[in-house]
Amino acid sequence: MLTLDRIYHASFVLKNVIRQTDLISAPNINPESKIYLKTENLQVTGSFKVRGAYYKISQLREDEKTKGVIACSAGNHAQGVALAATENGIRSLICLPDTAPISKIEATKRYGADVCLVEGVYDDAYQKALQLQEQEGYTFIHPFDDENVIAGQGTIGLELLEQLPDVDAVIVPIGGGGLISGVAYAIKSLNPKVKVYGVQACGAPSMLNSVEHGKLECLNSVSTIADGIAVKEPGKLTFELCSKYVDGIVTVTDDEISTAILTLIEQQKLIAEGAGAVAVAAALFNKVPVKGKKVVCLVSGGNIDVTILSRVIKRGLLKSGRSYALTIELLDKPGQLKGVSQTIADLGGNVISIHHERASEGTDINGCFLRIVLETRNYAHIEQIRQGLIDAGFTIV
The missing domain is CATH 3.40.50.1100 (Rossmann fold)
Incomplete structure (x- = not known):
């Protein structure tokens, strides 16, 4: 209990x-x-996982420690078990889902564990760990359902x-x-x-x-x-x-x-x-x-x-409204890009990427589209820039 x-x-x-x-x-x-x-x-x-893993391993009987430990994890329990087992001189094998971040997989190895990658998510790794425990006689360290x-x-x-x-x-x-x-x-x-x-x-x-x-x-x-x-x-x-x-x-x-x-x-x-x-x-x-x-x-x-x-x-x-992408429909003539840039700059927006392309079928033959990504302060700032462009006579798609 x-x-x-x-x-x-x-x-x-x-x-x-x-x-x-x-x-x-x-x-x-x-x-x-x-x-x-x-x-x-x-x-x-x-x-936090090292807390539970270490305490669990510290309470194992000698015969359980001798068998080595096995665990399944999305990554953090793996590192906790690996560290605890290595510190206590115990062999460890960790089943990790193959979707786990590479950083977690490599860290688990660095803490001294052997790693078995399992296709799927945590629950698939759990089933694989149970299977290997039965086959090899490891002591299973559950990541959460253990007192x-x-x-x-x-x-x-x-x-x-x-x-x-x-x-x-x-x-x-x-x-x-x-x-x-x-x-x-x-x-x-x-x-x-x-x-x-x-x-x-x-x-x-x-x-x-x-x-x-x-x-x-x-x-x-x-x-x-x-x-x-x-x-x-x-x-x-x-x-x-x-x-x-x-x-x-x-x-x-x-x-x-x-x-x-x-x-x-x-x-x-x-x-x-x-x-x-x-x-x-x-x-x-x-x-x-x-x-x-x-x-x-x-x-x-x-x-x-x-x-x-x-x-x-x-x-x-x-x-959070800190980045915004918009598309503007323009007439393809000199000065249009300057006008858009000037309006955005005057309102404190920062252009971080821009893509210009000719208009497609069904639009003005002299038309083009300007796709712009901006750095902005918040949603109110985005609305201010949109309204400024509209007031300057530009059409936002």
Whole structure:
């Protein structure tokens, strides 16, 4: 059984292994509330997962350690298990979905684990790990549905209450549910008045559906940039704990997650992966009641692949009105481009790309199209530029 004593014991075991991550103020995330960030993206291995993995492995019997350990993961649990196993002199094999970011795969190898790539998503890697466990006799380290793993994650709840004793609410990402189960259990056991909210990606709402319908449900598929929480089916134990201790679960879109990642980079100088930014997205877009309250957003991980990060930044810029593309229909005569450029410049827009092409069939024979991508300040600035171009006599398609 999960107990508060076990979480305190996990905290003692982990004392010299992990770092107690900072709780930092982030006043601009949502000006109507006092937002704080629990920076688990700055944890050893770049994610909270090392807490649960290390505590679980530390509690194995000698015969279980001798067999070696096997785990499945979208990437962060993999690194936690690899580090914990290597530190304890144990052999480890990790099954990773082939969709996992390259950075996570390479980091897992660097921490000393053997890697088996599995076609599909996390759940496919899970089935492969179970198969190999049966064949080879490994000790399986579940990423979330295990009491010792949950106890390890619950140490974050203890830290939060020490760092901000008068916290009103905590927002936590949910994939399989191990993190929020531990955090919610620890917090509710010590201070039942604190609200605990969970956040899932719109493309992977497995825990939300399960809790709403009162039974475990498995999604047919998942699709989200938040690969760390792309889980088709939550755990049996985590489902029970979430049903009992979590005050509400909400979802955020990929666009909202992208905006949250960009906001953390610009405002807080922090890098978060998709799963790590969902709690911030929930506060940013008022998905949970945060107005006038002291709220902690748990930034659970920072292991984002740089190629994905560049795409996310582009999406985030579009979503927040910082980038805008428009097409203008022109007569193909001297001075037209100068007129468009002058209007945009006078209104403070910055042209970053431009494409000129002759008009197609059905338009004026002397016509052409000008496709422009701009850097802008916000949606109001975009509207100001659009209106300025219209007032100058240009036709926006």
